[in-house]
Amino acid sequence: MHILFLTDNFPPEVNAPASRTFEHCREWAAAGHKVTVITCAPNFPKGKVFSGYRNRLWQKEEMCGISVVRVWSYITANEGFARRVIDYLSYMISALLASLFIRRADIVIGTSPQFFTACAAYGVGWLKKIPFVFELRDIWPESIRAVGAMNQSAALGGLEKLELFLYRKAALVVSVTHSFREDLTGRGIDREKIRVVTNGLDATRFKPQGKDQTLVERHGLAGKFVSGYIGTHGLAHGLETVLDAAEAISCRPSGEKYRFLFLGDGAHKAQLIALATTKQLKNVIFVDTVSKDEVVKYWSLLDASIIHLKKNELFRSVIPSKLFECMGMGIPVLHGVEGESAGIVEKENVGLVFQPENAEELCRKLVELSEDGALRRRLSINGQLAASRYDRRALASKMLGYLEDLVAGRPPKYDL
Template identity: 65%
Template sequence: MKILFLTDNFPPEVNAPASRTFEHCREWIKSGHHVTVITCAPNFPKGEVYEGYKNRLWQTEIMDGIKVIRVWTYIAANEGFAKRILDYVSFMLSAILASPFAGRPDLVIGTSPQFFTACAAYVVSRLKRVPFVFELRDIWPESVKAVGAMGDSAVIRFFEKIEMFLYRKAAGIVSVTESFKRTLIERGIDGEKISVVTNGVDSSRFQPMPKDAELVQRYGLEGKFVSGYIGTHGMAHALETILEAAERVRRFENGDQYHFILLGHGARKEALIEKAKQMQLENVIFIDSVPKEEVPRYWSLLDVSIIHLKKTPLFTTVIPSKLFECMGMGIPTLHGVAGESAEIVEREGAGIVFEPENADELIENLVKLKEDGDCYRQLQENCLAGAKNYDRTHLAGAMLDILNDIVDGGRKVPEVMGNQEGK
């Protein structure tokens, strides 16, 4: 099978869409299929082109057997609604223009979070007269309203009409959560063409390892109980809650033993750094984004991972992909996200769930994990056992079965979750 995949995030970028797409495509190549990816020059999240790349009209490379075509886009940092829309639209147009030179595939996949990439995939599928598959990673533009970036308006309603058009026109929809599937069915989309393939973990990269000695020394973490957040510092993540917890925990009798790491970049990072300075938080360390191959070294620093999103109903439907990386590394999670992802944490016994934006609950459970060694070790064991249920190789194969079925013209779209047990 020949697969054409459109995505505006791809390695060496390290965010969730880039990792999922690359790891799935890599596995499909290993299975003997041909995969071409149309993407842009790597620049997420700072809006700065990575070293070794240029924002050219056209450049190609082969990455683990995947043919990667990079096209010109208007590059903007991951902040500011208007500039980001220009970024998205420019990729949509460039991807459409580049598609005639990508050969004739058997199907075209477009992945969200934003749906302009899916718009491009739909147009390309019509030009090439092949099926269009919508990989649904986020309910957009609803998520824009949820974080307060933009209120209900004529523009948002126009985007929502396009969104529904794409759902209806897709030959298949691959959602990363059951909640997204239920939402689409409630909005009138045919459930027979919606399947679920959760995010997962590349177990060849994310596995238990001792704390990286060089990094421990560099950041002065000897003898510290380290918790941290690794990922985008955006409006959706409400990371001020972690700063509040850091400020309160330092008042404890042994408060100097607790340290917090926030690694990544995003629209709120500079504001978070400034807030930490005002609060005089010497127990919080900010680290810039690191290359993909370096990420496990930084995960190794953490005794506990903090996963957090703003307290809003929409985010009860999402599953942060970093959860599975934590599980693969054997790092218990303090999970400040309600809904489907919290159910996974509780089902797998991979951590402790706390109320989003509740710093007191975060501190209470952080102290528990530090002081209760038996509980901590049990969660570690549960993480490693649970990670096997979300192995990326298995999930990539499951999605490939769905794609084969679509190409063959079948209507049977299987349910594919990382863990079918206990449901």
């Protein structure tokens, strides 16, 4: 089977969409299938092309058995709604045109968050007369409204109509959460063609290890209790709450022992740094995006991982992929996301849940975790045990089975 995959994020980018796509495609190629990925020059999130790449009409490389085609797109930083839409549209057009030169594909997949990639995949499926699969990683454009990036308007209504059109036209929708499936079903999409393949982790990469002593010394973390946020610093993440907690804990008698590490980039990072400066926070460390190998070294520094999204009904259906990486590393989680992901944390007993945007509760839970070594050990062990149930290899195999059924004309097996 020849699988054609359209995504505007791919390694060496290190965000969640890039990692999921790469790890799935790597497993499909290892299983003997031909896999072609059409993407763009790596540039996320700063909007600067990575070293060794250029923003050309066509570049080709091989990566772990995957044929990677990189096409031109309008490149901008992950900020500014209008420019990002131009970025998305340019990739959509380039990917659609490039697909015409990919021979004998049996199936095409387009992945969100933004669905202009799925638009391109729909077009490819129609032109090549092959099944189109919509991989649903985010309910977009509703997520735009949720973070206040765009108010209700005719344009937003038009995007939502296009969104529903793509769901209806897809031969298969692969959702990353059960909540997304319920959302689509509630909006009239045929439940029988929606399958769930959650996010997970590369268990060969994310596993327990001692703190990287070079980084401990570099950032002055010896003897400190380190909590941290690793990932995109966007509007949706509400990381002001973490800074408020850092300010509150610094006023405690034992406040000197705590450090807060922020690793990553995003549209809201400059504002967060400015806020930390205004608050004169001495216990906060900001680090720019690093390579995948370096990310694991930074994970090793954490005694607790903070996962947070704003308090919004939409985010109840989201499962941050970093949750699974924390499990694999054996890092207890302080989880400030309501809904399905909080249910996983509680069911697997891998962390403590706090109310989103509640800095006081985050501070209280952080102190509880730091002062109870037995609790930390228990949560760490539970995380390592639970991680095996979210191994990316097994999840990639599950999704591959759905794709094989679709190409063979069989109804994909239904998962409860």
